[in-house]
Amino acid sequence: MNVIVVGSGIAGLTAALHAHESGHVVTLVTKGALGDGSTGFAQGGVAGVYGDGDSARQHARDTLDAGAGLSDPAAVSILVAEGAARIAELIARGVAFDRSPDGQLLLGREAAHSHARIVHAGGDATGAAIARALSAAVRASGITVVEDAFLVDLVVVDGAVRGIRTLVDGTLGGLDAEAVILATGGAGHLYAHTTNPEGTTGDGIAAALRAGADVADLEFVQFHPTILDSAPAFLVSEAVRGEGAILIDADGRRFMFDVHPDGELAPRDVVSRAIARQAAAQGSPVRLDATMLGAEMLAKRFPTIDRVTRERGFDWAHEPIPVTPAAHYLMGGIVTDLDGRTSIPALFAVGEVARTGVHGANRLASNSLLEGAVFGARAAAALRMPASAPLPAPTRRGDDPLPDRTTTSPFSRPALQQLMWDHVGLLRTDDGLAQALDVIRSWRATAPAPRDVAAHEDANLLLLAEATVSAALRRTTSVGAHFREPALIGV
Structure with missing residues (x-):
């Protein structure tokens, strides 16, 4: 099968390697250089190694508790059941996790974990070690790598994804495929303050939205x-x-x-x-x-x-x-089943771009690298397999008609980021969300057609901002990372 993987963090690199090793013809497309993105910035580590008194069952319980009752238990069970194999695979591919003098893996503990179960590399440089090792494995494998290629849109033919449109050096082009795996990461640059590197502008989620894919849980933005x-x-x-x-x-x-x-x-x-x-x-x-x-x-x-x-x-x-x-991680994204399938045939999503159901309303620390590895491998394995179960029910995408009006506030990316920080951040109110939605829709209504990468990023951020605010307005109660301040009576 001819497969395109878009993105080169842990999820995309893992999916590409597994697909290649299963005999598929793989092209990996990445926005920057191979291995760029959020993975390389991850400090904490990978959860999933259990010492005395700990177990996969307890890891699952901690994950469900952190998710505030909105995690999918089946997805969480897969995460912890397959985590050991994926960590062993990372070691086999050259990730040198920190060890004690007698050779035992050193385990750290982070918030909401009941035990120390997090392996790390270089002390606080785990993501960089993983990105280096997996990028080297991809290079050595002979997988075709296309760097500095911006994802413009998905190509959908007869209801199924059949490739992607790209922008490379100012030139529009395209690649055909029998399946596309999106691993483009999150959208931290929706906000004025974020831990995410440049380029995390929600490109994959936006392209999926335009293609008609289901999304969910966009209101759940984790702030580190x-x-x-x-x-x-x-x-x-x-x-x-x-x-x-x-x-x-x-x-x-x-x-x-x-x-x-x-x-x-x-x-x-x-x-x-x-x-x-x-x-x-x-x-x-x-x-x-x-x-x-x-x-x-x-x-x-x-x-x-x-x-x-x-x-x-x-x-x-x-x-x-x-x-x-600061804004750190998006729990929601493109709705997938337990093998990375989306609501559009031949389109898969893995890593932060996906909503697997693992994280619920609040991600447990150090589960993101684990999720990328586990579900990246599962998506590659599912390329030739029929779906085993229906997708979970999505939320509405927030694609109501745009208002026919303009705003006195001119659009700029910093203005959008500050608007999202002020009204769709840690503490939200009904009035603030409504105000943000009004401004965002006005900006979208007057936005020109994008011509270059920066303009495409702006369009993606605006589309995702509208979907995020719409989702936050629909969820009227506070849960996890979505916190609604109570309305002031009589004011």
Whole structure:
């Protein structure tokens, strides 16, 4: 079968390798260079190695609890059942996870995990190690790689996907295929503050929406609690808190236990909201105190964070550092079955672009790399297989007709990002969401046809912004990462 994989993070690389090794003719298309994207920035690690007292069953329970009751138990069961094989595969492909002197895998713990079960590489450079190893494996395999190719749209013929349209060096082109696997990542650049690298503009989800694919759970955007409050955005891994670091207010008081019994290891949505509220109340950033861990341990366990914080003038071994939340991960996306199939025949989706049902309303830390590996392999295996079960019911896509009017606020990407940050961020209100939807629809109604990559990205962000706000308006109750502030009566 002639297969196109779009995207070269852990999900796309895994899918491409498995499809190639199963005898398919694979072309991997990536927006930047091979291995670019969010995977290479992942610090924490890969959940799924169980020590004494831990088990896949407990990992599943933690995942379901973090998902606030909206995860798909079948998808979660697959994630934890197949995780060990995928981690072993990463090791076999050359990922050197950190080990103790006697050769045992070192295990870290992050928020909402009941046990230490996260393997890591290079201390806090797990994603970079994975991206290097899998990219090298793809190069060595002979898989055709097309770099610096922007996904413009999917080609749909007689209701099935039969290829993609691309923009390369300003020239429109296309590639034919019998199946397309989207692994294009999330849409962090919907927001003014994000951990995501440049280029995460929702291109795959937008192309799927235009083709008529079902999406769901776009309202569930995860904000990472601890980004160094120093531009450009730099993530301070949750594993730092897993090792014992604490969050303190302007007076040096530890405040998280006022909010949740798990303190700093509460689910990410809880910690992020608590940090945002505390910072607003005191008029200054909260601080992450890791001084009790000592300079030697910090430098060894978190070498990347140690280097960057020092480069920016912070000595985190001796003083607390200022942190703030930022948009990090999209739990929703293109609806898939348990093998990556979407509602359009011959179109698959894996990784952050997909809504497998694993994450529910809030992703458990370090499940994203695991999900990419597990479901990337499953999608490749399913290329010749019939669907085993119907897709889960999607939410509406939010594709109501655009209003025939203009707005006094001219569109720019920073304006959209600030609008989303202000009204579709950590704390949402009915009025704020309605205002955001009105502005976004006005911008879309007056947007010119895109001609270059930046304009196509803007169009994708606008389409996805409208779908995200529409989904947030429809979900009137708070759950997980979607938090609706109560309306003020009589105001």
